[in-house]
Amino acid sequence: MTDKKQVFVVTGANKGIGKEIVLELAKRVKEPALIYVAARDQTRGQAAVEEIRQKVQGGKTEVEFLPLDISNEQSIKDAVSHIKSGPGYVDVLINNAGIASKGDAFDGQVAATTVGTNYTGTKNTSLAFLPLIRENGRVIIVSSMAGKLSILSPELQAKFSSPLLTLEELDMLMQSFVQAVEDGTYADKGWPKQAYGTSKVGCTALSLVLSRLPEVQKKNIFVAACCPGWCKTDMAGDKAPLTATDGAKTPVMLATAATSGLENGAYYKDQKLAKW
Numbered sequence: 001m002t003d004k005k006q007v008f009v010v011t012g013a014n015k016g017i018g019k020e021i022v023l024e025l026a027k028r029v030k031e032p033a034l035i036y037v038a039a040r041d042q043t044r045g046q047a048a049v050e051e052i053r054q055k056v057q058g059g060k061t062e063v064e065f066l067p068l069d070i071s072n073e074q075s076i077k078d079a080v081s082h083i084k085s086g087p088g089y090v091d092v093l094i095n096n097a098g099i100a101s102k103g104d105a106f107d108g109q110v111a112a113t114t115v116g117t118n119y120t121g122t123k124n125t126s127l128a129f130l131p132l133i134r135e136n137g138r139v140i141i142v143s144s145m146a147g148k149l150s151i152l153s154p155e156l157q158a159k160f161s162s163p164l165l166t167l168e169e170l171d172m173l174m175q176s177f178v179q180a181v182e183d184g185t186y187a188d189k190g191w192p193k194q195a196y197g198t199s200k201v202g203c204t205a206l207s208l209v210l211s212r213l214p215e216v217q218k219k220n221i222f223v224a225a226c227c228p229g230w231c232k233t234d235m236a237g238d239k240a241p242l243t244a245t246d247g248a249k250t251p252v253m254l255a256t257a258a259t260s261g262l263e264n265g266a267y268y269k270d271q272k273l274a275k276w
Contacts, residue, residue: 147200153190
């Protein structure tokens with residue numbers, strides 16, 4: 001990277017962990033910097049931007065809103081176009097946006113929507129932004145311990161953790177889960193009754209697959225997945241032991257720490273390398 005302004009994009013940043021990630025970045029990144037609060041809700045997004053600006057007054061870090069719905073491919077394209085017409089590059093993309101169904105609902109629609117947003121939306125956003133990410137840049141994926149490999153059958157565990165797994169094969173695995181839920185055969189095929197957890201298995205595997213892409217390696221882009229912990233948020237509820245500020249710590253560490261001490265394509269929890 002040159003000495004030009006650092007540019008960060010944080011998805012799902014209008015509230016919860018995402019907003020805290022932006023706030024922590026604004027406090028600690030080397031100035032000058034521009035941080036985009038990317039979210040689909042413009043009203044909440046603009047409100048988050050104003051709140052963060054109030055808390056970090058006096059510095060040279062800019063905070064701006066970026067309309068982005070990761071479940072909508074046109075929205076992703078529009079966000080990329082917006083960046084191209086502005087700074088023209090990104091240094092760090094933090095994929096934080098995601099959804100979780102309330103209650104015990106579990107059917108084909110729940111599986112399709114959850115995987116479509118958490119896995120496919122994160123994948124599409126990452127791939128769309130890759131050409132904009134500068135040499136030595138970073139892609140961070142906020143995953144979850146709910147997506148541990150152990151929720152899968154041994155056969156599926158081997159497939160997801162294979163060092164030869166391709167992006168196309170990962171797509172097929174995620175699609176096969178959705179199909180198995182629709183068919184009612186998910187248990188027989190080694191899948192858990194967990195749409196959110198399975199979608200996060202896909203997100204963690206995605207970090208491994210992305211780190212191996214030729215275009216990522218050519219530009220020496222650092223890729224990692226992480227678990228923020230169980231935090232009090234609208235999505236996770238109020239019984240969680242951690243705050244959203246706690247949840248921001250590991251993603252921010254991965255976005256700012258020297259990559260010489262980090263492992264590319266790996267999984268992190270509590271600001272440390274963790275077993276997936």
